[in-house]
Amino acid sequence: MKTRITELLGTRYPIIQGGMQWVGTAELASAVSNAGGLGVLTALTQPTPEALAREIARCRDMTDQPFGVNLTILPSVNPPPYEAYLDAALDSGVRVFETAGNSPAAFIEKIKRRGARIIHKCTSVRHALSAERRGVDAISIDGFECAGHPGEDDVPGLVLIPIATRALRIPVVASGGIADGRGMAAALALGAEGVNLGTRFCATLEAPIHAQIKQALVRASERDTQLIFRTLHNTGRVLKNAISNEVVATERRPGGCEFADIQPLVSGRRGRDALHSGEVDAGLVWAGQVVGLIDDLPSCEVLIERMVRECREALARASRLAAAAELCEEA
Incomplete structure (x- = not known):
């Protein structure tokens, strides 16, 4: 599959494993990347920037495919050393970053200067437009169905995705509420050029969860x-x-x-x-x-290949329905 997201990331499929605290480790990220998606290590899962560098090296030993690092920037009385984590990832050769939480504005110039890409996760179009103006490469738009923090606007993906794709010039990744190829097909039909999965990747063989x-x-x-x-x-x-x-x-x-x-x-x-x-x-x-759509524990490879197959089948079915409707109108 080819979209602006696959071209941006260098992946076979426009499927991203979102950065998740305690879950985004080398085991999961490498499995997703090996299966054709973009695996993502979670920086703050590691106790120090030095530990992150070691985890990146471990992930690189497990895959020769692209993978990224998530850096979630949250307000805190005693914030972690975000820039030190970023430097550790850049110095380790990471060239794709998923940012979330507060604006990554303070880090965008450094990331871009090192030739890396930024996908920023937002829960509203107004924040997505601000991030686009600041120079991020893509937006991951998070609907109300998502795990984690969906913002305070309570707008579900079916509404949020098409509004975002209409408003933004950079590619949009649909995040939240996607677990299978039907959801992926729907996201693409709504204008997204990729999908981001969190909860669904937690329910895989490789996820570092009990x-x-x-x-x-x-x-x-x-x-x-x-x-x-x-x-x-x-x-x-x-x-x-x-x-x-x-x-x-x-x-x-x-x-x-x-x-x-x-x-x-x-x-x-x-x-x-x-x-x-x-x-x-x-x-x-x-x-x-999306837990309501999860009924098995596949490997990441099985999950991704199944999603891509289901997505193609769903899009083909929609095309057949549209063609049939057009024939009826002509008749």
Whole structure:
């Protein structure tokens, strides 16, 4: 398949594995890249910039295909050394970056000067237009269905994708709510030139997640995610479990809550421990509504090849329907 995204990334297929905390490691990223997509390492999953450099080297030992690094920039009292992580990746030869969270404006010139590409993830068209003006190479537009932080506008992909592709000149990657080739075909029909998958890649053989967490994703329906942090205006979508229920109950109590009231429940360490121990109720498990479409645990290669086949079949079927409709009109 050939789109502006495959040309930008140097991949066989316009399929990107989104950067996910504790999940975007060399095992998963290399498997996605070997299967023809773009695997993505998550910078802040590594404890230091030096550790990131070692993970990049490990990934390069596992694939000779392009892969990228995610750098999520979040407001924090004690922010991590973002630029040091970026330098470690650039010095290691990484030439594709997925940025998310706050604007990557402070890093765009350095990234471009080193000949690297930037895909910036946004949840609104206004932010996407700002990122385009600042010089990013592509936009990953994240609909309300997605795992993680969908923003505060609550606009689903079916509306957000065509608005974004109409407004932007640079290529758009559809993110959130995509798990199979039908979703990929729909995204392409809406004007996107690639797709970004997070939750679906968590439910693969190579994902560095405990088997019990993967089975929880397979068992879940589209109604088994929950929105947290709504009252704090930092909405996040997670798999419904005992921790998310407690967070929502705390937010709904009379008088509301402050982040400090729920911080012990939602700490990153607890989430990491849940993914590794298999105890679903031990911490937050980030997942999108797309869990309702997940019913198996394939390898990344099987998943990607199946998606591409289903996508082509869906587009061909749509073309046949359009041709039949045209014949009826002529008759």
